[in-house]
Amino acid sequence: LRWGSGDDQRAFRGGAAALREARHYVRDRADAAGLEGRIADDLVLAVAEACANALRHSGHSEAIVRWKEHPEGIEVEVEDRGVFPPQLRLHEPDSTPGFGLHLMTILADEFCLQKGTAQRPGTVVRIHKRTVDVVRQTEA
Amino acid sequence: MTMERGDPLLRIEPTEAPGGLAVRGELDCFTVDQLALAVQALLDSGGDLTLDLSELSFLDASGIRLLVRTADTLRSHDALLTVIGSRSIVHRALNIAQLDRLPNVRVTHP
Numbered sequence: 184l185r186w187g188s189g190d191d192q193r194a195f196r197g198g199a200a201a202l203r204e205a206r207h208y209v210r211d212r213a214d215a216a217g218l219e220g221r222i223a224d225d226l227v228l229a230v231a232e233a234c235a236n237a238l239r240h241s242g243h244s245e246a247i248v249r250w251k252e253h254p255e256g257i258e259v260e261v262e263d264r265g266v267f268p269p270q271l272r273l274h275e276p277d278s279t280p281g282f283g284l285h286l287m288t289i290l291a292d293e294f295c296l297q298k299g300t301a302q303r304p305g306t307v308v309r310i311h312k313r314t315v316d317v318v319r320q321t322e323a
Numbered sequence: 324m325t326m327e328r329g330d331p332l333l334r335i336e337p338t339e340a341p342g343g344l345a346v347r348g349e350l351d352c353f354t355v356d357q358l359a360l361a362v363q364a365l366l367d368s369g370g371d372l373t374l375d376l377s378e379l380s381f382l383d384a385s386g387i388r389l390l391v392r393t394a395d396t397l398r399s400h401d402a403l404l405t406v407i408g409s410r411s412i413v414h415r416a417l418n419i420a421q422l423d424r425l426p427n428v429r430v431t432h433p
Contacts, residue, residue, distance in 0.1 A: 231351065283384040
């Protein structure tokens with residue numbers, strides 16, 4: 184991977200069709216970057232969860248997906264315009280709150296969540312997937 | 324993910340012997356209710372259930388939740404859930420969920 188050579192971003196708005204487009208966008212970027220199958224699958228699964236949260240649960244039906252290529256891997260950022268829920272939603276029918284979030288943390292090598300608040304809306308999820316296993320040399 | 328833009332997101336067809344559903348397309352938080360309804364109708368009629376996911380091209384956390392919920396309901400009736408997998412990304416999702424560790428679930432590969 185050449186650093187920054189494949190950086191890109193796209194906004195998705197709407198419901199079911201937007202979520203599908205966002206998934207296919209990540210799959211296309213992964214293919215273009217020549218990612219190995221398992222790494223590409225994990226990225227698509229993880230980013231899909233972030234996009235599902237943005238499009239379905241943020242209250243704004245919008246997700247901005249940023250694809251960034253680093254020498255050691257891929258970073259995908261998903262930003263919405265919502266407020267991150269300040270409480271558990273155990274009362275909501277048919278939801279096991281946090282399952283999608285948990286799945287993202289399992290799939291990502293590094294995971295960062297910047298919560299949108301009432302004062303500063305906009306939740307950003309950052310998912311990093313390593314494409315090379317780097318052994319850092321310590322200076323003697 | 325080989326689906327074309329105009330295709331329906333999810334297509335569900337009943338299967339006979341084994342009795343169940345064949346699910347095509349992409350299963351996510353927007354399409355999962357459609358499958359939940361179809362599964363519920365079969366759960367009401369009793370017996371084991373087979374879900375053929377070999378033509379499913381995507382499965383997210385909400386889909387996994389539905390499979391786990393379905394397995395739990397079947398288990399309370401001493402019935403089995405068989406999941407026929409699946410393409411690599413669906414296989415990966417099922418694998419992370421360790422669905423086959425549930426006592427009444429079998430995951431098979433075509």
